[in-house]
Amino acid sequence: xxxxxxxxxxxxxxxxxxCTLDPRRNLCLGCFRTIDEIxxxxxxxxxxxxxxxxxxxxxxxxxxxxx
Numbered sequence: 530x531x532x533x534x535x536x537x538x539x540x541x542x543x544x545x546x547x548c549t550l551d552p553r554r555n556l557c558l559g560c561f562r563t564i565d566e567i568x569x570x571x572x573x574x575x576x577x578x579x580x581x582x583x584x585x586x587x588x589x590x591x592x593x594x595x596x
Contacts, residue, residue, distance in 0.1 A: 539575075540575055540578040540579065540582070542560075542570055543560045543561075543562065543581075543582060543585055544559065544560050544567075545559040545560055546559065547559025547560075550564065556588065560585065561585045561588040561589055561592070562581065562585065566581050
């Protein structure tokens with residue numbers, strides 16, 4: 530699930546409608562965001578959103594390496 534991010538388009542939420550928090554890792558099982566990242570997303574600037582998206586990629590890779 531890679532979304533193209535360009536400067537002239539708004540950055541979409543990475544939500545995939547699997548909204549369940551893993552209590553062990555405190556991450557959403559669908560999008561790999563923390564509850565704070567989810568809550569802050571609508572009001573965040575694009576720089577913050579890009580930083581979160583980079584962390585999500587790292588989290589997904591770590592998850593696939595564990596499994």
